[in-house]
Amino acid sequence: MKVAIVGAGPAGTLTSLNLSEKAEIVIFEAKQSPGFPVKCGGLISEDCFKELKKYCKVERSLINKIRGAFFISPSGKYAEVAGKTGSAVIERKILDSMLLKEAGKIADIRMKSRVFEISENTIKIVSQKEKYSEAFDAVIGADGAESIVAKELGFERPEIFSGKQYLMEFEAIQKDMVELYFGKRYSDGFFGYAIPLSEDVARVGVVSRENPSQYLERLIDEHPSVSERIGRSVFEVNSGAIPIGLINFVMGNAVLIGDAAGMVKPYTGGGIYYLLKAAEMLGEFFPDLRKFRQTYMSRLSREYTVGERIRRLYDILDTKDYDTLVEIAREIDFSEVHMDRPSTALSALPKIFKMVKNVSLASKMVRAFFQFQ
Numbered sequence: 001m002k003v004a005i006v007g008a009g010p011a012g013t014l015t016s017l018n019l020s021e022k023a024e025i026v027i028f029e030a031k032q033s034p035g036f037p038v039k040c041g042g043l044i045s046e047d048c049f050k051e052l053k054k055y056c057k058v059e060r061s062l063i064n065k066i067r068g069a070f071f072i073s074p075s076g077k078y079a080e081v082a083g084k085t086g087s088a089v090i091e092r093k094i095l096d097s098m099l100l101k102e103a104g105k106i107a108d109i110r111m112k113s114r115v116f117e118i119s120e121n122t123i124k125i126v127s128q129k130e131k132y133s134e135a136f137d138a139v140i141g142a143d144g145a146e147s148i149v150a151k152e153l154g155f156e157r158p159e160i161f162s163g164k165q166y167l168m169e170f171e172a173i174q175k176d177m178v179e180l181y182f183g184k185r186y187s188d189g190f191f192g193y194a195i196p197l198s199e200d201v202a203r204v205g206v207v208s209r210e211n212p213s214q215y216l217e218r219l220i221d222e223h224p225s226v227s228e229r230i231g232r233s234v235f236e237v238n239s240g241a242i243p244i245g246l247i248n249f250v251m252g253n254a255v256l257i258g259d260a261a262g263m264v265k266p267y268t269g270g271g272i273y274y275l276l277k278a279a280e281m282l283g284e285f286f287p288d289l290r291k292f293r294q295t296y297m298s299r300l301s302r303e304y305t306v307g308e309r310i311r312r313l314y315d316i317l318d319t320k321d322y323d324t325l326v327e328i329a330r331e332i333d334f335s336e337v338h339m340d341r342p343s344t345a346l347s348a349l350p351k352i353f354k355m356v357k358n359v360s361l362a363s364k365m366v367r368a369f370f371q372f373q
């Protein structure tokens with residue numbers, strides 16, 4: 001069976017590595033090197049990091065180890081939260097190129113080859129200004145948030161948020177803690193963050209429905225906790241799309257995987273873990289794409305649903321609400337909460353509701369968690 005994978009990011013390479021025994025694979029990649037320019041904070045859970053060891057020497061990409069997060073309100077109040085596992089800060093350029101090298105051992109990889117049209121299972125490619133077409137038994141769209149495979153084949157599209165991030169001088173509260181900055185002043189529908197690489201260098205960014213640049217400047221210039229810890233040097237600027245909302249990712253002999261399918265945690269924007277799970281399940285069930293979809297949904301749809309309900313809070317909470325929740329969070333035991341599985345946080349909800357004395361905040365939380373939209 002001959003399979004085309006469009007895109008050599010982690011979704012494309014991990015999928016090829018999981019399909020190697022079942023198909024003859026050709027990967028088409030538009031760029032000269034995937035993973036560059038970087039569009040990622042590089043934060044993944046310890047479990048995800050360990051699972052990636054099956055595919056490459058992921059420890060080579062490790063920059064820092066993280067044990068938890070500070071949840072910070074717009075007024076600067078914060079709670080320290082440490083879940084079930086820690087996380088790792090990795091360098092995506094290194095991870096993506098190691099995965100590409102491994103994929104190259106089992107697949108025909110065609111770099112600088114952009115897919116521009118697809119009809120049925122014939123795809124059209126432009127490479128070095130030459131156009132050609134080729135037929136495949138199945139097409140896998142691993143071509144990111146702006147997926148051409150999805151557009152050409154008429155898949156629905158997720159909502160697109162945007163991320164902008166500086167690699168910059170920044171004095172972390174603690175080197176092994178990420179910082180999350182909530183509030184509508186710093187993002188439309190999401191949050192800002194700092195991911196430390198060392199004591200004084202971090203990836204400082206904002207994910208937002210719109211205008212991440214404007215919110216990032218405001219975070220850096222005005223946030224009571226951030227502005228005084230920012231240094232002068234910016235070493236790198238990265239930005240990219242973040243698709244929020246898993247869509248139906250199987251149609252006929254075509255399947256979408258990774259950002260192309262909205263396989264991103266709706267409450268953090270992290271995509272690596274959910275696409276890794278998808279690549280493994282696709283490998284397990286291929287060529288039965290319906291079974292793949294069914295299994296992925298039965299194992300993960302609850303996580304997407306709970307994740308989206310958490311994200312709804314970012315649209316409706318105000319500064320006072322965050323101040324209250326940060327105080328409550330200090331009293332809650334998060335030790336069983338897993339960053340990749342938001343459903344593990346649900347057991348804390350009754351206690352949180354009990355501690356919320358403010359009726360308006362309680363009703364916002366009911367709206368986010370229990371009302372269908």
Ligand SMILES: Cc1cc2nc3c(=O)[nH]c(=O)nc-3n(C[C@H](O)[C@H](O)[C@H](O)COP(=O)(O)OP(=O)(O)OC[C@H]3O[C@@H](n4cnc5c(N)ncnc54)[C@H](O)[C@@H]3O)c2cc1C
Pocket residue numbers: 006007008009010011012028029030031033034035039040041042043044113114115116142143144145147148162163164165205238239240241242257258259260264269270271272273275
């Ligand atoms: C600012 C920001 C911060 C983030 N931080 C994190 C984080 O900390 N942790 C985390 O887990 N996730 C994070 N993410 C999300 C993560 O980067 C993505 O989920 C992940 O890169 C998705 O991988 P992918 O392979 O699906 O897509 P991509 O990495 O986008 O790869 C798609 C590939 O397809 C190629 N392509 C596109 N169109 C074509 C075409 N027509 N023909 C051929 N090739 C094509 C592209 O060149 C690209 O190489 C972040 C994203 C952003 C924007």
